[in-house]
Amino acid sequence: MVKVDINKCVGCCTCEMICSYHHKQCFNPIFSSVSINFKENYDIDVLIFETCDCTDKEEPLCAKFCPVDAIILVK
Amino acid sequence: MTFGRAGKVLFVNLTKKTFTCEKTEKYASFLGGRGINQWLLFNFIDPQIHPLDPESVIILGSGPLVGTLVPSANRLAVDFKNVMNFGIGSGNSGGFFATEMKLAGYDNILISGKAENPIYLLIEDDQIYFKDAKGIWGKNTWETDNTIRKKESDHDLKILSIGIAGENIVKFACLINDKGRAVAYGGSGAVFGCKNLKAIAVKGTKSISVYNPEKLIEKVQKYNEEILLKSNIINLHRKGGTLLPYLTQGENRPHAVKNMSEGFWSNENLEKFSRDKVDKYLIRRHACFNCPLYCSSILKLDGTRFETFEANTFRSYASNLYVTSLKAALHCHRLANSYGLDDDQLSAVIAWAIECYENGIITEKETDGLELRWGNYKNILLLIDKIANRIGFGDLLANGVFEASKIIGRGSEKYGVLVKKVSLMEAAMRSHKGWALGIVTSAKGGGHLRGATAQEFQAIPQRMSKKLFNIGDISSPVEYHNKAELVVWQERYKAIIDIMGVCALPTMWMDINLFQPEDISDFYYLVTGDTISTNELFKIGEKIQNLEKIFNLLHADFKREDDLPPKKLVEIAVKKGPYKGQRLDLKEWNKMLEKYYILHKWSKQTGIPTKKGLCELGLSALVNILEKNDIQLTD
Numbered sequence: 001m002v003k004v005d006i007n008k009c010v011g012c013c014t015c016e017m018i019c020s021y022h023h024k025q026c027f028n029p030i031f032s033s034v035s036i037n038f039k040e041n042y043d044i045d046v047l048i049f050e051t052c053d054c055t056d057k058e059e060p061l062c063a064k065f066c067p068v069d070a071i072i073l074v075k
Numbered sequence: 076m077t078f079g080r081a082g083k084v085l086f087v088n089l090t091k092k093t094f095t096c097e098k099t100e101k102y103a104s105f106l107g108g109r110g111i112n113q114w115l116l117f118n119f120i121d122p123q124i125h126p127l128d129p130e131s132v133i134i135l136g137s138g139p140l141v142g143t144l145v146p147s148a149n150r151l152a153v154d155f156k157n158v159m160n161f162g163i164g165s166g167n168s169g170g171f172f173a174t175e176m177k178l179a180g181y182d183n184i185l186i187s188g189k190a191e192n193p194i195y196l197l198i199e200d201d202q203i204y205f206k207d208a209k210g211i212w213g214k215n216t217w218e219t220d221n222t223i224r225k226k227e228s229d230h231d232l233k234i235l236s237i238g239i240a241g242e243n244i245v246k247f248a249c250l251i252n253d254k255g256r257a258v259a260y261g262g263s264g265a266v267f268g269c270k271n272l273k274a275i276a277v278k279g280t281k282s283i284s285v286y287n288p289e290k291l292i293e294k295v296q297k298y299n300e301e302i303l304l305k306s307n308i309i310n311l312h313r314k315g316g317t318l319l320p321y322l323t324q325g326e327n328r329p330h331a332v333k334n335m336s337e338g339f340w341s342n343e344n345l346e347k348f349s350r351d352k353v354d355k356y357l358i359r360r361h362a363c364f365n366c367p368l369y370c371s372s373i374l375k376l377d378g379t380r381f382e383t384f385e386a387n388t389f390r391s392y393a394s395n396l397y398v399t400s401l402k403a404a405l406h407c408h409r410l411a412n413s414y415g416l417d418d419d420q421l422s423a424v425i426a427w428a429i430e431c432y433e434n435g436i437i438t439e440k441e442t443d444g445l446e447l448r449w450g451n452y453k454n455i456l457l458l459i460d461k462i463a464n465r466i467g468f469g470d471l472l473a474n475g476v477f478e479a480s481k482i483i484g485r486g487s488e489k490y491g492v493l494v495k496k497v498s499l500m501e502a503a504m505r506s507h508k509g510w511a512l513g514i515v516t517s518a519k520g521g522g523h524l525r526g527a528t529a530q531e532f533q534a535i536p537q538r539m540s541k542k543l544f545n546i547g548d549i550s551s552p553v554e555y556h557n558k559a560e561l562v563v564w565q566e567r568y569k570a571i572i573d574i575m576g577v578c579a580l581p582t583m584w585m586d587i588n589l590f591q592p593e594d595i596s597d598f599y600y601l602v603t604g605d606t607i608s609t610n611e612l613f614k615i616g617e618k619i620q621n622l623e624k625i626f627n628l629l630h631a632d633f634k635r636e637d638d639l640p641p642k643k644l645v646e647i648a649v650k651k652g653p654y655k656g657q658r659l660d661l662k663e664w665n666k667m668l669e670k671y672y673i674l675h676k677w678s679k680q681t682g683i684p685t686k687k688g689l690c691e692l693g694l695s696a697l698v699n700i701l702e703k704n705d706i707q708l709t710d
Contacts, residue, residue, distance in 0.1 A: 012362035067367035
């Protein structure tokens with residue numbers, strides 16, 4: 001399971017797209033296990049769904065591609 | 076299966092409240108984005124149609140690379156008939172809207188007609204709804220965004236809207252998407268306002284598929300690690316947006332000061348706008364979709380949160396108006412964004428008014444009692460309110476400098492810094508000759524995001540300029556030679572960037588190592604499965620440039636004199652600093668301009684395309700159109 005540090009997150013949503021590729025080999029946020037949402041005041045809400053199947057065997061793609069290193073793997 | 080592209084071009088008729096779709100492949104030779112937009116614009120609007128007529132069209136375009144993980148491929152191209160000069164109107168913004176458009180299934184969207192009453196379009200994949208904008212008309216751009224999302228109970232909607240300025244048909248009203256990204260140039264907001272179109276809200280649930288996803292991801296990762304993130308200018312953007320690199324050289328770089336009357340601003344003034352001072356208002360850094368630069372910011376001022384303060388904002392509301400208060404400049408930007416006003420034109424018309432006032436051409440009689448002085452930000456803020464709402468003196472200014480100066484007369488015209496009837500609000504034009512040529516010859520009427528050669532700021536050694544652009548020494552910005560070649564190269568390169576949907580910042584424009592033509596060709600192949608050589612890419616760029624030139628001939632009758640610099644840049648030299656004494660020399664300019672025309676295969680006297688040049692590009696049909704309209708072409 002991954003965790004996103006919302007204090008670092010800049011809202012680029014690259015994690016959504018790369019996660020959708022991980023699951024379905026295409027780009028579509030609805031297939032992503034991570035969802036980045038902007039509140040009215042620009043604060044960021046992050047949801048991680050149970051479909052997240054990343055384990056500590058390999059660095060998750062979302063963590064690899066995050067430009068601000070906001071994503072880590074947690075047990 | 077369609078790779079890269081969404082697959083459809085959507086045509087919406089606001090008068091009839093109908094829509095149809097065509098396959099994007101019908102327009103494949105123009106690839107996407109601004110390319111397809113310009114082809115549609117050329118074919119869907121006759122020269123006698125006024126930009127604000129119901130028959131006028133406005134076209135949104137994403138590019139084949141948008142939404143595919145190619146870094147910074149998120150751009151929305153918007154093309155229409157320029158409200159200020161009847162030529163090409165063209166804007167481009169970042170954010171998330173273009174990606175969402177593709178996820179909904181559309182590469183391009185053409186809007187025609189006029190709704191009977193104010194509406195907003197809601198696009199949910201294949202479903203298009205014409206929604207009553209009652210209760211939303213009258214709101215600023217941010218409130219519009221928030222209100223529509225609440226009304227539709229969908230916080231994932233991405234919204235492109237106008238504010239009050241567009242509703243009031245301010246001629247330089249802009250579109251704002253994602254609450255903070257501007258489609259700035261040409262009056263796109265006025266076009267929406269005239270069509271009673273308050274906003275377009277889009278939600279997409281379809282997928283974007285690419286030809287070779289594994290190799291694409293491998294290339295993106297390698298490109299990011301080995302090229303993009305090793306770029307010094309990119310790291311400066313990551314650290315402090317466009318403002319940080321812009322102010323790094325302090326008073327040693329040229330600035331736009333007092334309606335472009337001067338080029339020097341002191342370190343003492345510049346320090347007040349340093350990045351660390353802006354960061355006192357910082358909530359967090361902010362990115363456009365899939366962009367590792369995250370060059371934007373969310374700021375908070377007096378309880379209001381809004382997006383960013385960048386180099387252009389500094390130039391518009393600080394140096395060009397001689398405002399030395401950061402807080403005041405932030406307020407100006409906040410107002411402009413919420414009203415939906417283009418920074419450049421807004422700054423330019425206010426600066427013109429101030430210069431007229433300071434020189435006694437206009438008085439408080441004309442300005443509704445406002446004393447207009449350089450740096451008087453309280454009255455500048457009041458003026459922005461008046462312009463957006465078309466009240467009093469603001470109603471005159473809302474038409475832009477060209478029209479306002481015609482009405483005022485009394486010598487006020489000489490304070491306008493105009494090209495093709497559009498105001499300029501730029502730095503470095505007296506000293507950086509290629510930069511100046513690119514701005515003045517820009518088909519959309521000024522602006523530095525076409526042929527303006529930021530490469531002049533990179534001090535590129537001769538062996539590299541030979542290798543990359545096949546031209547000689549361009550290392551000295553103040554020299555005229557080789558600059559026509561560089562501008563022509565940059566115009567075509569930028570056309571390719573706009574076609575693909577990539578942001579201008581992380582490209583060869585800012586750093587010669589970024590998004591080289593071979594990278595673009597490689598990414599395009601991995602995304603679409605289509606091979607395209609770099610020569611073919613530049614040919615398409617050249618084709619778009621010619622299409623826009625012909626549009627301008629047919630619709631706006633621009634002549635060679637419209638490619639000459641404003642008198643202010645010729646008559647008044649830089650007074651201080653490392654570029655002291657620099658100004659534009661008309662004799663040298665004309666030699667450079669002729670070279671520019673020759674390289675385009677246009678007549679060197681008139682700048683009109685030649686039959687040979689057009690036929691070589693596969694545009695022979697346009698030869699007939701031009702001749703039917705009494706425009707004589709040479710061979």
